[in-house]
Amino acid sequence: MDFGPFLLLASLEGLVQAAVLSLTALGLCLVFGVMRIVNVAHGEFYMLGAVLAWWLTSLVDMHPAVGFGLAILVGPLCVGTLAFASERLILKPLNYNPEATIVATIGILYIIQQSVLIGFGPDARPVDAPFYFRIDFPWFGYSGYKLIVVLVAIVILLGTWYVLSRTRIGLIMRATQFDGEMAQVFGIPVNRVYAAVFAAGAMFAAVAAVLIVPIRQAHYLMGLDPLLLSFIVVIIGGLGSIRGTIVAAILIGMSDGIISMFFSPTLAKMVSTLLVALVLVFKPEGLFGHKER
């Protein structure tokens, strides 16, 4: 294949990566922005979404689209419920102390990951895509499902933007993020907002995972990569800034997709990880963020 078409293929792969990454990172960013805690278990919510998608689709013995529809509705809901419960039972009693919650979410990470290992075994599980069609470029055919993933991600991101900026729920969340104590004084149930945000953050990861699972298989150790990538994106985007997170997700997703195709994926990860560590050290407000008030 010539360089041009090859670059196009690499960019398409990067676009899919960016779509899924922006959803996952948005969840982490919401939790960090509103609650000021780092959720190390975020990748496990992603993994759980993927594994539940496999399990739910295997229950249904009809057209793959039916099973997939069930998975994308029920899977994230289950993950959200679990996240809600762990927030109430573990994070709230810890009073959202930053370091205690890091240790606690590491604990949650192990518990979810190892429970999945017990329940579903160590094998990688494939999930059928809800439909098959190929888009034929002059040089190669490309899976139509992958492009649908990008579209769905864009729709969800627009929906989130609408909820956050144009509705009452969004207003309450932004108020809590801006100044939790003041929001409390104005009668906002900050406590319940936290629980809802934590559950919503986990659900974003789960939705992303259900979307990607027909492309990549479900496996109990699949959570670490999206966790680290989301950290990278959230940091570059300026901790807690949603617009920055999405820009950074596109940047990192695209470049990761392209670099991985031309060079070694390990080298791509090393370079981006190191760059991010240095961004955090020398420009702690992120490339797109604002300075702390």
Next chain:
Amino acid sequence: MKSSANPKAFWLHVGVVVLLFLLQFVLPEYHHLTATRIMVLAIFAMGYNVLFGYTGLLSLGHAMFFATGLYTAGLTAYHLEWGVISSFIAAVSVGAAVSMIIGAVALRTSGVAFMIVTMMFAQVAYLSTLYFTTYTRGDEGLVLPESARSFSVIGFDVNLVDPVVRYSITLGFLALTLFIIYRLVQSPTGRALVAIRENESRTRMLGYNTFAIKLKALTISGTLSAMSGALYALLFAYVGSSFATIQYSIDALLFTLLGGAGTVLGPLLGSFMMFYLIDIASDYTTAYLLVAGIVLIILVMYFPKGLLGTLREKYFPWIP
């Protein structure tokens, strides 16, 4: 905290070392080996504790320092055929240099950012052990040849294949580490570390250069971790990428939290308990890390001070 010259505290530590010395004569073969391994990891956890327990800095990247020692010792012994002693010295020196450089960069951040930065650096270190697979053989790892397992000092031939020799060498280094940390935490520097943990801005206001003190703590912590890694490589003759994974960083945190962060003996106690807990769990299920998760949550929710920390608070205020 009581005065530093409490003889009870001193004799407690001597007692622990004597107890571990006597233990080797009664332990069956399997537990003899396990105890050696636990003591090596306990040195790692004790190093971690200097930073986390005493200075209050939560690092998720200590596997990087452990792996620095492990790989420096392993690679020099394997590829350059250096002797055991020179590999070990090289590993500890490289460990000190790496921790000082990483510290100088990472300590510009604090709190959550420090944790993420250390984790990112450690991830880069882990990925490089995979990337330079020509030298490290990545996940598969290197097994050190027989010739790299014996050396002679002042006329004595020492063979590291002999379990009794391994146990004694490890115990020697464990005692040394205990002594270093015991002295450190009772020195003015040690007091300053605790002051930084409790209130950094007040400590700075009192005229201390907190950055320099934190860098010192991180360097000591990283060097001890590297020493532990070097011991692991040379005693057990194996180096591999799995030792650089984030799981090893979490293990150090877990051992320290369980035994009691900010107590000299806590990490040692925590290492023994957690190791056996996981060992028992792995007889029943492959998902033995479930135990680690449950223990972490129970600790952080109900016993944030760990075993020794809780005992110190309730009964023995003189434990350093």
